[in-house]
Amino acid sequence: MEYLHTMVRVSDLNASLDFYCQQLGLIETHRKESERGRFTLVFLAAPSQVEAAAQTQSPLLELTYNWDPEAYSGGRNFGHLAFRVDDIYQLCQQLQNNGVTINRPPRDGHMAFVRSPDGISIELLQKGEPLSPAEPWISQPNVGEW
Numbered sequence: 001m002e003y004l005h006t007m008v009r010v011s012d013l014n015a016s017l018d019f020y021c022q023q024l025g026l027i028e029t030h031r032k033e034s035e036r037g038r039f040t041l042v043f044l045a046a047p048s049q050v051e052a053a054a055q056t057q058s059p060l061l062e063l064t065y066n067w068d069p070e071a072y073s074g075g076r077n078f079g080h081l082a083f084r085v086d087d088i089y090q091l092c093q094q095l096q097n098n099g100v101t102i103n104r105p106p107r108d109g110h111m112a113f114v115r116s117p118d119g120i121s122i123e124l125l126q127k128g129e130p131l132s133p134a135e136p137w138i139s140q141p142n143v144g145e146w
C-alpha cells in the first residue's frame with residue numbers, strides 16, 4: 001500500500017489556488033473537469049515532489065470544486081495538512097501581508113498554523129526542526145512580535 005493524496009473540497013477554486021499555489025507555493029500537476037459530474041479536480045504537489053508525483057501518480061493534495069455551491073462544515077475528526085517549509089518566519093510574514101490569518105504564530109521558530117480560505121488548518125514546520133509533539137499553546141493570531 002502507498003499513501004496517495006488528501007482530498008479537500010473547496011468553495012472558491014480561484015481563492016484556493018491563490019492560497020495553495022501563489023501563497024504556499026504548491027504546483028498544479030494536473031486537473032480533471034467533469035461536465036456530467038459538475039466538478040473540477042485540481043491536483044497539487046510541492047515543488048520538490050512534482051517529478052515524483054508525476055511518476056507515481058500521487059500528488060499530495062486533491063482539491064475538489066463542485067460547480068453547484070455546497071455548505072462545507074469541517075468535522076472535528078479532520079485535523080490539518082502539514083508542510084515543511086524553508087523559512088517559517090518569511091512565509092508567515094508573506095501570508096499575513098496577503099491577508100492570511102496566522103492562527104498560531106511561529107514564535108518558537110518551529111511550528112505555525114494558518115487556515116485555508118475554507119478554514120482547513122495548515123501546519124507549517126520549519127525545515128531542520130524535529131517533528132515533536134506540539135506543546136499546548138495560547139496565542140493571539142497576528143498579535144505582537146514573533
Ligand SMILES: C[C@@H](O)C(=O)SC[C@H](NC(=O)CC[C@H](N)C(=O)O)C(=O)NCC(=O)O
Pocket residue numbers: 007009037039041062064066
Ligand atoms: C480522482 C480521485 O482521486 C478521486 O478522488 S475521484 C472521487 C470522486 N470525486 C468526485 O466525484 C468529486 C465530486 C463529488 N461531488 C465530491 O464532492 O466528492 C468521489 O467519489 N467523491 C466522493 C468522495 O466522498 O470523495
Ligand code: NI
Pocket residue numbers: 005007062
Ligand atoms: Ni482522490
